Every structure is written in structure tokens, then in C-alpha cells.
Amino acid sequence: MTQTFWHDYDWQLIHAPAQSPTMHMALDDVLTTEVSEGRRKPTLRVWEWASSAVVIGRFQSLRNEVDSTAAVRHGIEVVRRISGGGAMFIEPGNTITYSIYAPISMVEGMSIPQAYQLMDTWVIDALAVLGIRASYQPLNDITSPDGKIAGAAQARRGKAVLHHVTMAYDIDSSKMLDVLRIGREKLSDKGTISAAKRVDPLRSQTGLSRETIIERMIETFRLKYRLTEDQLTPDELDRARKLAVDKFASEAWTNVLP
Amino acid sequence: MHGEYKIPGGKLVVVDCSEVNGRLAEVRVSGDFFLEPDSALDVIDAALNGLPIDSSQDALASAIEAALDDDVMLYGISAEGVAIAVRRAVDAGAGQ
Numbered sequence: 001m002t003q004t005f006w007h008d009y010d011w012q013l014i015h016a017p018a019q020s021p022t023m024h025m026a027l028d029d030v031l032t033t034e035v036s037e038g039r040r041k042p043t044l045r046v047w048e049w050a051s052s053a054v055v056i057g058r059f060q061s062l063r064n065e066v067d068s069t070a071a072v073r074h075g076i077e078v079v080r081r082i083s084g085g086g087a088m089f090i091e092p093g094n095t096i097t098y099s100i101y102a103p104i105s106m107v108e109g110m111s112i113p114q115a116y117q118l119m120d121t122w123v124i125d126a127l128a129v130l131g132i133r134a135s136y137q138p139l140n141d142i143t144s145p146d147g148k149i150a151g152a153a154q155a156r157r158g159k160a161v162l163h164h165v166t167m168a169y170d171i172d173s174s175k176m177l178d179v180l181r182i183g184r185e186k187l188s189d190k191g192t193i194s195a196a197k198r199v200d201p202l203r204s205q206t207g208l209s210r211e212t213i214i215e216r217m218i219e220t221f222r223l224k225y226r227l228t229e230d231q232l233t234p235d236e237l238d239r240a241r242k243l244a245v246d247k248f249a250s251e252a253w254t255n256v257l258p
Numbered sequence: 259m260h261g262e263y264k265i266p267g268g269k270l271v272v273v274d275c276s277e278v279n280g281r282l283a284e285v286r287v288s289g290d291f292f293l294e295p296d297s298a299l300d301v302i303d304a305a306l307n308g309l310p311i312d313s314s315q316d317a318l319a320s321a322i323e324a325a326l327d328d329d330v331m332l333y334g335i336s337a338e339g340v341a342i343a344v345r346r347a348v349d350a351g352a353g354q
Contacts, residue, residue, distance in 0.1 A: 140292075
């Protein structure tokens, strides 16, 4: 397959009103498939969270990562995503999340770090516009000199690659540490872990509102690669709603690794 | 039995397993690594199930490598890293 590039595509933007954690998991599943099957053009989706969540990676053990009792106490839903990587602690006003659904021909033949770098470049440019000197830090982080800003995860399906990123706008560390289990082994070789890495949230670094940062990010993407406003189709929404209930809210999926 | 190993420069690998008649059973590998396709995780678990409980780290790693197709993508996880986590689980389970 010939390698393709950002400018080969008419990128679509989806920025829909807030949705539940299970619906976000389902939309990533459905939209990755849609791009793979050629029914949807490559798309940037910016998430709005309706409620708090812990999102664990595809291969993580539920009880190894999450204190379920504490999660219930704080009213935090636990969901499992389709990509690997570590647990993310999400509160709606504290998190900026987006997904890129790209043709796999953009990353084929690349090493995995190269594929992450390619997908992260625009957001590193966007952060530069906001005055933050950020860079891609293998395996899957975006960091500034002052600390971690974001974590990415990729999953490949058919002819598409999903690249989704969660950025810390602000963080309630004590609540996060209450809900996520952080083992000593994880700390062993670098003194920090994904969730508790010295996070330096965007709020303190920029002084800007979450909405303003999202606007600037979208603007940077638009300037670099062009963007067309789009919406979820009724069919996509129907399928995602069904998948949210049948798969992502199910014990069989969330507890697939107990 | 439960063992964990943080691969230097990689991710955390967790192994839960039990012993039946001197062999590994109910092996479950988990962690914050990346694997494509995701079904490769079941292949790794299956490759370890039934191996002698005293298998060396090298023997465990070889069994995993032999079971995985060439086109499986591992990121932040390695056969050797899983093998170390298995050895840690077994050694801890032996009541050291």
C-alpha cells in the first residue's frame, strides 16, 4: 500500500454535545470501523464528557487498576476502551479528549513510535501556539519540560487506525489516587506512573479556559490539514447507542480481565 | 499466584496464575501495554498454560515467541518481560 498523508484527505470535525463514557467507547469503536470500511471520511472527534469515569486499557486487570468501592463512592463509572495503555481518570471539566480516525495507509510501514509522533504533531503545534513547549515522549506521552500533559493510545482495525488522546486540563489528584490503584512495581524504573506522573495541567500552564484551548486546538488542525464541520449520522448514532449498552456497559467486556 | 514486572522503557506486565499438577494453569497476563491484534493476549495465555511450573525464564519466553504470529505487534511488552512476571508469580507463590 502506498503511504498517504494528511493533505490527501478531506478531514471531518465532529464536536458533539456531552455523551456518557460508554457512548464514547462505542463511538470510537463504530467510527474506526466506518473509516476502515470507507463509509466515513477521516475524522477528528472532540469529546465532551457527560460524567466522570475511569477508562482502563484493553489489557488491564480491572481490580488491579481500580478501587471499585472508591469509584462507587465518588460516583465514577469504570469503562474499558478498545485500545491498550493505562488507566485514565476523567472528570468532565478537567479533561480534554479527542480521537483521530485515520486511514491505516498513513502509518503503515512506520515504527509504532513514528506513528504516534505523526498523529501527535498537530497537537504539539497547537500547544506551542498556547505557549507550551511540548513534545512526544515514547512510548505514548505528550510532555512539557514541567511535566506530563497527555497520554495517547492507538488501535488498528482493518484499514483504519484509531489514535485517541486524553489531556489534563486540571486534576483532582487526591480523588484520582483514591480510585486508581498505583502499585510499587509500576514506579520501579522511573519513579512515576502514567496517571500520577508529575502532571502539569493545561489550566495552570495557560491560564485559559478549557473551551478556549479546545477552540485553539481545532483551529491549529484546521490551518494545518483543513477541516470540514460534520455530524454523527443517524446510523452511526444508532449503532453506537446499541454497542454502548450491549458491549461497553456489559460485565463481559468491562470485566474481561477481572 | 501473582507477579508483576515493569519492563524497563516499556510497560507493566502482570501475571495471575495457579498451579495444577506441577504445571501452570489459569494464566492471565494483563497490563498497560499495547498488542495488535488484541486476540494475541489469549495466544500468550494459552502458550503458558500447561508448561511445567519450574520452567526457566528462557523456556517461558521461547514458548510465547513460538506461539505468536510474525505479524503480531507488541509495544511496551515483550516475551521476556512476560516470562519474568511469570517467574515472579511462581517464586512468590512458592512461599519465599
